[in-house]
Amino acid sequence: MASGQRTYLDHNATSPLRPEVAEVVLRALQLPGNASSVHAEGRAARAEIEHAREKVARLVGARAKNVVFTSGGTEAANLVLAPGFRRLGQGGVTKLLVGAAEHPCVLNGHRFAPDTVDIIPVDSRGILDLAWLEAHLEKGGDERVLVSIQLANNETGVLQPVAEAARLVHAYGGLIHTDAVQATGKIPVDIAGLGIDVLTLSAHKIGGPKGIGALILASDQFEIAEKLIRGGGQEKGFRAGTENVAAIAGFGAAAELALASLEQEAGRLGALRAEAEAQVRRIAPDVLVVASAAERLPNTFAFAIPGLKAETALIAFDLAGVALSSGSACSSGKVKRSHVLDAMGVEPALAEGVLRVSLGWSTTHEDVIRFAEACERVVDTLYKRKASAA
Template identity: 50%
Template sequence: MPERRRAYLDWNATARVRPEVVAAMVEAMAVPGNPSSIHREGRAARSLVEAARRRLAERLAVASDRLIFTSGGTEANHLALLGFPGPRLVSTIEHPSVLAADSEAARVPVDVEGRLDLAAFARLLAERRPAIASVMLANNETGVIQPVVEAGQLAHAVGCLLHVDAVQAFGKLPFTLPDLGADLLTVSAHKLGGPPGVGALVLREGLDPIPLQRGGGQEQRRRAGTENLPGIVGFAAASGIETDWHRIRALRDRLEAGARAVRPDAVVAGAAADRLPNTTCLLTPGLDASTQLMALDLAGVAVSSGSACFSGKVGPSHVLAAMGIPPERARCAIRISLGWATEDADIDLFLAAYAALPHRRGVTET
């Protein structure tokens, strides 16, 4: 009996790996050398690493020596924030890896649509005189795009570095490091069809963070540890594959319209702001997220209630709280995210399962 169709709609957690990426990684895994070894096999491995570095650096319009490979976005975020001493400033909607890097960092509020409050940002820059500020390019839960160019101008006016976590935006929005006016940029492979376990921190000229990992000369002594050769090759391969985001946006818009037709009281968080073309944060009053996730999963639909890196949290999303959404409503939020392999049939399956959710109050009261 054929397996029942499932709709994978949790691409912001991890995208499906592209077939072309798998093929490139299989070839890389056949290379036996350590990239730090000086024999022929080692040089062959090093050649693959540096070719991947050049490819990614060209995509981001930086010199290849400005890109440090890491184990993922979390490590790159920590290297960016902890690699430069001094006070720090972060937005209230940052990824948990940024917020946890310095729990004492001053936090910048956002408006009701989840956009950075630039007036508050300017005020905190003047008051705190931070060494570095971190503002994500696009939020991983709502998809809301942040005014990072304006934030960079404000930061640089007071001698503050700007770090941009672009993990969720890389491959979905066109940008380079110079475009954003950022000093440091975090990207990761597994959000755009590459493998998990590999990311990069990109630096403007003249910047070098204090290494967090020591004991080896890899990555120009900026990050010790044997490079993940297959992962790095897969990362570069994924970065060169284009996705039709106009098609994905149309699917996302159909999903949102269909959900509101079924439940007119449903709300899309950040709907009035510019968002990533693939992301919907849907609040359904009266149904807590856990009830929705279980029912949708049983119906063959995979979605989430927020950041997969923070999925064990108890209570509502810190992103929705920062937007001023009350806890009892925030507990009703699910995140639906689409990707390169999403089809009309996946949207149909979601809408059918969503329509079948119980029309009754869930456990949302505090």
């Protein structure tokens, strides 16, 4: 490996900013106007926002008027997962059901009282238990239920049966939210095709700027009674505050690029992931590839080599010039046991060693080769040495 050369395989945490997006952001940063002002400078800023809104809407098959920009996927989820989310003319929801493997922004970020929340279990592949969900909905009586199910898991890449869940939820008069942060830009996402009521996105997972996301409604027939940020009437009253024009413009540019290359990138990344998995199996035949029997995102795989601890292995890979993750990157940089793996019933000793490889727009075949070389060195130094000393 050339001196200073790095291999970045942590796109599920943050995908590097695309050069084309950086150009758009820089141009938008130089606009002087406030998007709420009526003069020409203000109208120019407003035009940037509305053009970006159209591009983000197209990425998920939505209408631009139903896109609400936020500071990221976490704020978007916090905003909508509240008792005051409802269809116009109806009462708010009284019960929240969330998948056991959801992102912490859902599990910890909702605004429901603890005694009004139930957790939907997942099986050993990490897939939601639809039978449990149907049984719970059936016995719910007069409860007005909101269900939150991610489209793809950020740690394992496992895809969830969201469309099937949506049909169940609506059959019992409930509402359904989908965290589509990890899936969007990697697989086709269509809000109408999924049959959901609302989804949430984040730009930095698709090569856009950090600190910008969106809440996207299936129609304009929904409201949120309890706003998180109150003040002016920006974002159709859903979120007050002067809009981050540059970040929003960058989000739009990233969404446009992701949509244009979606099919090609899915095939390319799927082939690279398959090669990376094969290399790990060659190097460590006793490796566990998490959820290998489930349908997963084409860019993601998580693995554990018995006897290796994630924290030690991450440092070793980093020193070898390869950036990986042990799971979610939303825990203040801490390496800790994953609630996702616990929900799947992964043996604790193995769960403590799980590493995640996540590929993206900047990943090349050479990156996979360098990852395999680093993996071989890590196994030789940390694993085989330990085995010989036993």
